[in-house]
Amino acid sequence: MADEHRGADSPSAGPADLLSIAQENRGGAVVVRFAGEIDLTSLRSMRGALDAALTAATAPHPVVLDLTGVGFLASGGLAELVMAHERAAGRDTPLRVVATGRAVLRPLEVTGLAAILDLRPDVTAALAPPVEGVRDQPAR
């Protein structure tokens, strides 16, 4: 009896088939594009990419997570986003999330994370510098 499993439903289809990740450095800022599906099998590569982006970025330039191409986002991915958000805050690096599709916005809204993460409509808006003059003056 053959013990090979092949074909479209091949159980050997690994995380690499479900999620692709590309990092682009822009000056001190970093843009990471995610495309595909974020589920239990993609959390390890997602965390690796988030760590690499936070390390590569130079504060106060942002890390931008472009989730425009993500068609499925499960709770494990939400947890990774929250942890990256906290690590970014510790480095004074703004973390911005580009999300437009319902597959990403729906789980963010249902769990209340849409109010916590810095959501932007596109990468250009996410890379925009903060408005001048809003920083607190240092006390003398």
Next chain:
Amino acid sequence: MDVVSEGDTAGTELRLRAPAVADRLHQLRRALADWACRLGLAADTISDLVLGAYEAMANVVEHAYHDRAGGLIDLYAHADSARRTVTVTVTDYGRWRPPPAGPTRRGRGLPLIHGLTKNAKISASPHGTTVAMTYQMV
């Protein structure tokens, strides 16, 4: 072991059984999405239903069979045309780990399930746990 599938000919039911391992879940998710699509459900309903089912199955993978291998997930979906509802149940035959004490960054699965449908019920017994999620057909 492959996914075992068995449904009625009219397509109002879907029954799948698979090993409770992470890399099988997308297969179950796809099969559920295809079934819901054939039923003619609205795209938003399909994505809610599939995400809720995935979260329930992910809980099984992560929490139900912590002390033994070979655990199973049963996924059952059924359309009630009179009530205009679709119900998805995810059943395991293990025991969920108690949630860790104190704040945790994980554990957004259950809030997500309850946020996607007001009609989600979790029934636990010493023999296993069933999560039943009902959605309105629109």
